[in-house]
Amino acid sequence: MDCSCDVVVLGAGASGLAAADRLARAGLRVAVLEARERPGGRVDTVRDAVDGTPLELGAEFIHGKPSVLLKLARRAGVKVGTCNDKHALLWRGKLAEGDTSFDFLEDLAAAEPPDRPVSQLLAEHAGDWSELEARMARSYVEGFYAATVETASSLAIARMERAAEQLGGIAPSRSLQGYDRVLEPLVRGLMRRPETLFFNAVAEQVRWSPKGVEVRARTREGVPLGTFRARRAVVTLPVGVLKAAPPEPGAVRFVPHLPDKERALARLEMGPLMKVLLRFRSPFWKEREDTRPYGFFHAPGQPLPTWWTLEPLRSRYLVGWSGGPDAEALSRLREEEVLRQSLEVLGRLFKLPRRALHERLESWRVQDWQREPFTRGGYCVIPAGAVDAMEVLARPVQDTLFFAGEATHLEGEEGTVHGALATGLRAAREVLGR
Ligand SMILES: Cc1cc2nc3c(=O)[nH]c(=O)nc-3n(C[C@H](O)[C@H](O)[C@H](O)COP(=O)(O)OP(=O)(O)OC[C@H]3O[C@@H](n4cnc5c(N)ncnc54)[C@H](O)[C@@H]3O)c2cc1C
Numbered sequence: 001m002d003c004s005c006d007v008v009v010l011g012a013g014a015s016g017l018a019a020a021d022r023l024a025r026a027g028l029r030v031a032v033l034e035a036r037e038r039p040g041g042r043v044d045t046v047r048d049a050v051d052g053t054p055l056e057l058g059a060e061f062i063h064g065k066p067s068v069l070l071k072l073a074r075r076a077g078v079k080v081g082t083c084n085d086k087h088a089l090l091w092r093g094k095l096a097e098g099d100t101s102f103d104f105l106e107d108l109a110a111a112e113p114p115d116r117p118v119s120q121l122l123a124e125h126a127g128d129w130s131e132l133e134a135r136m137a138r139s140y141v142e143g144f145y146a147a148t149v150e151t152a153s154s155l156a157i158a159r160m161e162r163a164a165e166q167l168g169g170i171a172p173s174r175s176l177q178g179y180d181r182v183l184e185p186l187v188r189g190l191m192r193r194p195e196t197l198f199f200n201a202v203a204e205q206v207r208w209s210p211k212g213v214e215v216r217a218r219t220r221e222g223v224p225l226g227t228f229r230a231r232r233a234v235v236t237l238p239v240g241v242l243k244a245a246p247p248e249p250g251a252v253r254f255v256p257h258l259p260d261k262e263r264a265l266a267r268l269e270m271g272p273l274m275k276v277l278l279r280f281r282s283p284f285w286k287e288r289e290d291t292r293p294y295g296f297f298h299a300p301g302q303p304l305p306t307w308w309t310l311e312p313l314r315s316r317y318l319v320g321w322s323g324g325p326d327a328e329a330l331s332r333l334r335e336e337e338v339l340r341q342s343l344e345v346l347g348r349l350f351k352l353p354r355r356a357l358h359e360r361l362e363s364w365r366v367q368d369w370q371r372e373p374f375t376r377g378g379y380c381v382i383p384a385g386a387v388d389a390m391e392v393l394a395r396p397v398q399d400t401l402f403f404a405g406e407a408t409h410l411e412g413e414e415g416t417v418h419g420a421l422a423t424g425l426r427a428a429r430e431v432l433g434r
Helices: 014-025 067-076 104-109 118-124 131-144 154-166 179-191 239-243 259-267 325-330 335-350 354-360 387-394 417-432
Strands: 003-010 030-033 045-047 054-056 080-082 087-091 094-097 172-175 202-209 212-218 224-235 253-255 269-271 273-280 296-298 306-308 317-323 361-368 379-381 401-403
Touching: 003 014, 003 212, 014 030, 014 179, 014 224, 014 417, 030 224, 045 179, 054 179, 067 179, 067 417, 087 131, 087 335, 104 118, 104 131, 104 154, 118 131, 118 154, 131 317, 131 325, 154 387, 172 179, 202 224, 224 417, 239 259, 239 269, 259 387, 273 325, 273 335, 306 335, 317 325, 317 335, 335 354, 335 361, 354 361, 401 417
Parallel strands: 003 030, 003 224, 087 296, 202 253, 224 401
Antiparallel strands: 045 054, 080 172, 087 094, 202 212, 212 224, 269 379, 273 317, 273 361, 296 306, 306 317
């Protein structure tokens, strides 16, 4: 199935779709190679088997008011609803309102050079923060940023916090029809063009020179798909995949190899993330006065420290979240054990025996992003001193290879869908500018 075109795009996640859409609309012939059988990458919506409720295995929230994403949502005719942003916190065995326990965020956003691990910043604030705030700060960085506080860059996190603030804070909203619907206009546009979007097409080698690229691909089952030839390539693969070496599934060999990129990648990390989706016979948290007001429940120090409801959707689901070292540890367990630990945590939050919760459980799903060969983790984590590595990763190579994807967002929106979309548009602009 050899193919010739102007630009080959590797990956059909948010960034690859945005880049391909823009390039195709500018009149270029584009071939998008996507390893999975679906578009979206880390936007992975499934639907409840009983009532069709959209369930997000990957990206779930729209943080703030990112125009690039909201414009797309409007184009898709998707309704965006504000989540219940009231937080409850389990501290010393008691569940109480926790909104003021996030005051540490201002200090995280205000971190100044020199860059140092977040653990150092936490130690510097030990005097100003209560024990609870210090605990929440650690839990927040590990959970939300999927990072280890001992290595994560305080400057990168400060930049992300400030970027979120500029977008209207981190108060979340969600696509009421599912996150995948937001990307649908891009997918539909590309599907209308023959021989543009190739699913089950795993890129395995990119041979390049300033004259052009030849990308060799196979199906996931190993059937060769031939060579895709183009003048240029846009690479949107996750950091976890770029760090992997052949013959690991998904790993791509660049010929000649890219020593600058390899050094940059060696300094970046992929943060572990795990989600647990539980459907109960009834939304018992809404049936009790003490838990009814809340949309988020925090149990700092627990293996799955954050839980939320699907509000404003009415549903019987609770979603559990674990990031960083906890997620890494959970990833080594059997799914049944992850479920057991999830019910233990919920038992502490809601003062119910695990057995009683299990009796109320109708369905469960564990989504471990470390085990996804075409992602290999949650999102990029920047260790202290490695902010410049992202710049190296984002830099085009000899007017031939262009790089996009969440980890190449240089203004603090990495690890987000809107950030990924923006990098795809940036890469398309770079290609069109040549
Ligand atoms: C659990 C989780 C929760 C998240 N929550 C949020 C959230 O609430 N809000 C938010 O804004 N962001 C969230 N994010 C982050 C967001 O999902 C990502 O930043 C964004 O979707 C990344 O898009 P991308 O295009 O850079 O990468 P991806 O979506 O990973 O796309 C890369 C594509 O490349 C494909 N690929 C990989 N290897 C190959 C190969 N060899 N050949 C061909 N194709 C290949 C992959 O299959 C994938 O489709 C979350 C992420 C995770 C994992």
